[in-house]
Amino acid sequence: MSSPYTDLDRPPLNARLLSRALVTEAGPWTRLDLRAETGSTNADAAGAARAGEPEGLVVVAERQTAGRGRRDRAWTSPARAGITLSVLLRPGVPVAERDWPAVPPAAYGWLPLLAGVALVETVTRLAEVPAVLKWPNDLMVGDLKCAGILAEGVPNGVGAVVVGIGLNVTLREDELPTDRPATSLRLAGAALTDRDPLLRALLRGLGDWYGRWRGAGGDAEDSGLREAYLHHCGTVGRAVRVQLPSGAELVGEAATVDAGGQLVVRDAGGVQHSVAAGDVLHVR
Ligand SMILES: O=C(O)CCCC[C@@H]1SC[C@@H]2NC(=O)N[C@@H]21
Numbered sequence: 468m469s470s471p472y473t474d475l476d477r478p479p480l481n482a483r484l485l486s487r488a489l490v491t492e493a494g495p496w497t498r499l500d501l502r503a504e505t506g507s508t509n510a511d512a513a514g515a516a517r518a519g520e521p522e523g524l525v526v527v528a529e530r531q532t533a534g535r536g537r538r539d540r541a542w543t544s545p546a547r548a549g550i551t552l553s554v555l556l557r558p559g560v561p562v563a564e565r566d567w568p569a570v571p572p573a574a575y576g577w578l579p580l581l582a583g584v585a586l587v588e589t590v591t592r593l594a595e596v597p598a599v600l601k602w603p604n605d606l607m608v609g610d611l612k613c614a615g616i617l618a619e620g621v622p623n624g625v626g627a628v629v630v631g632i633g634l635n636v637t638l639r640e641d642e643l644p645t646d647r648p649a650t651s652l653r654l655a656g657a658a659l660t661d662r663d664p665l666l667r668a669l670l671r672g673l674g675d676w677y678g679r680w681r682g683a684g685g686d687a688e689d690s691g692l693r694e695a696y697l698h699h700c701g702t703v704g705r706a707v708r709v710q711l712p713s714g715a716e717l718v719g720e721a722a723t724v725d726a727g728g729q730l731v732v733r734d735a736g737g738v739q740h741s742v743a744a745g746d747v748l749h750v751r
Contacts, residue, residue, distance in 0.1 A: 476637055477547040479503075479529060481663050488667045489525065494674025495565075496554070497523030504546075506533035508553035509617060509631040515555060516627035522557040525670065534633060536615055538712075538746065540646065548638045548651070550666050553631040554673065558681060560626070567681040574685030575628055576728045576743070579604045579618040580696050581680055582630050585672035586614055587699045590634070593668055594657035599701030602721065602730045602747050606634070607701060610749070611650035632669070636660050688726060697724060702747055707732060710746040717742065718750075 482501050489496045498520075505511055508526040510533075515524050528551050534542030544551045556578065558570035583604035590598045590606060590613070601607045606614035614634040621627040635643070635651035637660050643649040653660045676692065683690035697703060702721045709717040709732060719734040729741040 476660075479547060480527065480666065484663060485527070485667065489670065492671060492674065494671065495523045495556075495677055496525050496670060496674060497521060498525070500524065500526045502526070502528045504528065504530045504532065507531055507535050507631075508551055509535060509619060509629050512553040512555045512629040512631070513619065513621045513624060513627070516557075516621045516624035516629065520555055522555060522560065522562075522627075524555040525552060526555075527552045527666070535617065536633075537617055541644075542615065542617075542633045543638075543642065543644045544633060545638060545642050547662075548642060549636050550632065550634040550662055550669065552666070552669075553629050556628045556630060556677070557626055558628060558685065562681075565678070565682070567678075568684045570681060570685030572626075573727070574687070575618075575620070577680065577685065577687050577692060578628055578630055579616045580687075580724075580728050581676050581692055582616045582618070582632055582673060584692065584695045584699060585669060585676050586616070586632060586634065588695075589665060589669045589672050590614070590652070590657075591699075593665055594652050594659050596652060596655050596657050600696070600699050601749065602700060602702040602724065603728070603744075608650055608655040611648050611655070613650050613652065613655060630673075634665070634669075636662055636665065687728065693724065693726065693728075696728075700724060702730065702749065706750040708748040708750055709742055710748070711742070712744050717745070721747075 505528045511526045530546040531544035534544045536542040561569045604616040617631045637653040638651040679690040687693040719732040722731045
């Protein structure tokens with residue numbers, strides 16, 4: 468059977484509109500690097516950070532040939548079928564004109580969760596898809612993953628952090644990754660699959676949340692970030708199975724996400740465990 472939609476449904480991003488939106492908005496974005504193809508936008512932003520680029524660079528690619536995900540997985544990015552972007556942040560550098568103090572490195576763990584909040588707000592509002600966040604930051608529609616976030620500190624980048632977001636917009640079934648249950652906005656019945664407004668709204672949301680968090684010195688409570696995260700988190704209250712980086716498995720109920728962004732899991736004996744990193748499976 469022929470595909471229900473074609474490459475005509477996949478126009479290129481409108482670079483002019485996107486640059487104009489970045490320049491005219493009050494957000495932290497300083498420069499747009501829009502590429503037709505690249506290996507990984509995270510790698511590009513990290514390279515720029517090492518070369519001394521200031522905070523605020525946005526790298527967007529129409530296609531990635533070596534997109535990377537969490538825990539050394541690959542990220543599939545067919546041409547013009549998704550949003551693949553990375554932003555370069557330097558949370559440790561104070562910005563006097565915005566009244567932003569330096570954020571202590573201990574708070575940087577909130578950055579991927581912050582990006583998750585901006586992403587889920589954009590997708591639920593514009594695409595009208597019932598998406599939630601699976602801790603720490605997978606965007607899920609039901610049990611299917613629709614977007615992922617990879618935040619990386621930059622070695623030799625003088626405190627730089629790159630936050631990369633991959634959102635499946637019009638990927639077909641046959642283009643989805645096969646290593647996990649996944650979907651795209653189009654497959655999930657989204658009201659909007661035009662990448663231009665989605666990307667602009669995502670960058671606006673990301674800039675807004677980053678500004679609030681930085682203005683509060685990285686305090687997730689004072690900035691309202693923890694509350695917003697909990698509102699969109701589909702993991703809290705669920706029975707979960709967590710694959711820890713050590714290879715051990717933790718089974719229990721997800722009780723909350725604490726002030727440091729860690730998932731608190733209560734095991735069958737009532738003991739609470741704080742999880743900093745891991746792969747969560749929602750059991751019930
Ligand atoms: O869920 C995950 O495993 C994270 C996926 C992150 C993918 C994005 S796409 C843009 C940026 N560039 C990359 O190489 N990875 C991130």
